[in-house]
Amino acid sequence: RHEKDYFENYISNLIRDLFNIEPKIELRKSNEMLLIIHSKKMVEFFISQGLKSGDKIKNKVTIPKWIFEKDIYLKACIRGLIDTDGCIYTLKPHYPNYYQMNFKNFNMRLLKDTRKAFLALGYPISKISKHNQLYLTQKAYIRKFYKEIGFSNLKHQKRYHNSPMV
Numbered sequence: 637r638h639e640k641d642y643f644e645n646y647i648s649n650l651i652r653d654l655f656n657i658e659p660k661i662e663l664r665k666s667n668e669m670l671l672i673i674h675s676k677k678m679v680e681f682f683i684s685q686g687l688k689s690g691d692k693i694k695n696k697v698t699i700p701k702w703i704f705e706k707d708i709y710l711k712a713c714i715r716g717l718i719d720t721d722g723c724i725y726t727l728k729p730h731y732p733n734y735y736q737m738n739f740k741n742f743n744m745r746l747l748k749d750t751r752k753a754f755l756a757l758g759y760p761i762s763k764i765s766k767h768n769q770l771y772l773t774q775k776a777y778i779r780k781f782y783k784e785i786g787f788s789n790l791k792h793q794k795r796y797h798n799s800p801m802v
Contacts, residue, residue, distance in 0.1 A: 642719065642789045643669055655681075693742050699749040710753050711785045717750055719789035724778070724796055735799055737772040737781065744768070757784075775801050 643661055651659050651673060660672040679689050686700030703709040721741050727734040741747050747764050754761035754770070759781065762771040772778060779801055787793045 638791055639669060639789065642791065643671055646788050646790075647671055692746065696743060696745045698743075698745045699753060704753070704756065707757060710757060714750070714753055714757070715785050715788060717746075718785075719787060719792065722792070724787075724792050724799075726799065733800065734773070735775060735778055735801055737778055738769050740767070740769045742768050 648659050648661070648671070651657055651671075655675065655678050657673055657675050657678065662670040662672055664670065683689060686702065688695040688697050699713055703713050718737065718739060722737060722739045724735065724737045726732060727736055739747075739750055741750070744764075747768060747770065751761055751764060751770055754772070759772060759777055760774065762773070764770060772781065778796075782796055787796065
């Protein structure tokens with residue numbers, strides 16, 4: 637429910653523009669939102685790009701090697717990962733002027749590749765925590781992230797712009 641704008645406006649429009657497919661959005665009682673797409677050609681395209689269909693955790697999906705070849709691909713990939721499985725927040729109440737970005741996932745292979753991607757772009761991301769998370773904590777690097785990579789998720793954009801980092 638917190639991602640409604642991201643689903644309805646950004647992701648749906650992206651799918652329409654790139655694949656000429658009309659996605660359907662389904663709201664569930666458990667506060668889940670599903671984006672439903674029926675397209676064999678789209679699945680075949682993603683498989684041809686080195687991705688796997690199905691559950692990203694069970695299938696141990698990771699960042700395809702070709703994405704590491706160009707910074708522009710790596711930045712777009714990281715933006716998508718943070719938009720979907722990341723968060724930006726203040727470390728209140730103990731540290732009200734400190735902010736943190738995190739990425740959480742239960743696919744260890746994807747976590748390792750995400751860390752590798754951040755490091756390749758010059759971001760001092762944390763080691764993987766016991767809670768399957770990565771953290772970026774320095775304000776300067778969060779500002780750098782916003783300037784160089786950014787967020788497509790409106791929720792993250794609002795949190796960034798409502799912080800004293802701006």
